[in-house]
Amino acid sequence: MTTTTATEVVLPGPVEPAGFQLRRRQIGPPAPGQALLRVEASGVSFAEQQMRRGTYFDQPAYPFVPGYDCVGVVTAVGDGVDTSLVGRRVAALTKTGGWASAALLDARDLVPVPDGVGPAEAETLVVNGLTAWGMLHDTARIRPGQTVVVHGANGGVGTLLVQLARHAGARVIGTCSARHTEAVRALGAQPVDYRAPDLHERIRALAPHGVQAVFDHVGGPGIVHSWRLLARGGTLVAYGSASTRDDPRNGRATMLLVGRLLLWNALPNGRRAAFFNVWAGRRRARSFRARQHRELTAVLRLLADGVLTARIAARVPLTEASRAMELAESGTVVGKVVLVTEHTPG
Structure with missing residues (x-):
């Protein structure tokens, strides 16, 4: 039976980036329905930035191994899993556990x-894509149009949003x-300095009749301005609360943001507001997996075909996760900071 020694990054509690710990442990063999993955790359997302502070709205219990997604090669599979997966490079959305040199995953989650x-290029498209x-x-x-x-x-997420929107024929x-x-201009968007005191006036000057969508990861007071930028029929999509990242009450702030969006939806002005959660619908496991598989396959194909460009901010060794988080x-x-794993025997 296949086992392997994995190096894992552990988040022991609310710590500064230097507080991440490394451990080595034996994992495997894969149980029925599982696959053993030799992880090649995993990402540093905004979720991990909140998790290390203990402010993520769905905060995992400490200690745990962070890693919202990962890419790697299948080295073994359990009973009931297609053996043709062995040797294949796959991607997976994990929420936790990706910051490791090896991982046991449900084979149904592999794309x-x-x-x-x-692997690093593919990694930028998993949770972000x-x-x-x-x-x-x-x-x-x-x-x-x-x-x-x-x-x-x-x-x-922003670099992919720009590219996907441009591919869909939208102005960004x-x-x-x-x-x-x-x-940002090279990606095909019209850039506007977010530090400008008249930011939203500058955007209105570029789109005086309003826009069809605003994608806002900041939240906070500025969400009101994002809502006001919409034309009739437009949609505000909030997907984070970066403005309260360092606030211990961030989870509460996120819930208040969701409540505000729901109230705006009740207004009779023809505009919509939504909070996007990549895990929405996971209780309906079969349809959730089918959608995830379909959409991740689509963005990976666009990358393979050269329609999308992977924006890798830096490749940092897994053992230097603290430096990766600081960056x-x-x-x-x-783009995205990617943790990469150098595999050695043993």
Whole structure:
């Protein structure tokens, strides 16, 4: 029976990035329905930034291994699993557990990565790609010729939102810091400095009749301005609360944000508001997995075909997760910080 020694990054409690711990442990063999994955890459997302503070709205109990998603090669499968998976590179949405050199996962959650796509490149599209695709196509239902606003257009989700919206035929206005203006413009968006005191007036000048969608990960007081940017029939999609990331009451702030969006939906002005959660619908496991598989397959194919470009801010060794977190939280990067694993025997 196959077992392996895994290196894992452990979050012991609310700590600064330097507080992450490393451990080695034996895992495997895979149980029926499971696959053993040699993890090649995992990502640093906004969720882990909140989790290390204990402010994530669905906070896992400490201690745990972070890692919202991962990409790797299947090395063994349990009973009832297609043996052709062995040797295949796959991607998985995990919520926790991805920051490891090996992981046991439910084989039903694995999505094959197209040939020719590297692990770090594929990793940038797992949780970020599912989030961007779901918000754009399932929630906002963007059509060609429409105009959308992407806040944080230089981020991991933002860079994919811009590219997917442009591929869908939409015009994109993207907010970012001045240092990222050219990078956002190269993606196909019209950049606007988010630090400008008249930010929303500048956006209105670019779209005087309103926009069909605003994608807002910031929350806080600025969510009101995002709502006011919408044209009749437009949709505000909130998917985070970065403005309260450091607040111990962030979970409560997120719930208040969701409540506000629900109230706005009751207004008779022809606009909609929604809070996007990539895990919505997971209680209906079969349909949830089917949608996740379909949409992740679609974005990975777009990457393989050259329609999407993977925006990797940095590749950082798994054993330097503390440095990776500091970089991800610095606000200086374009794209996603990816943890990569160097596998050695033993």
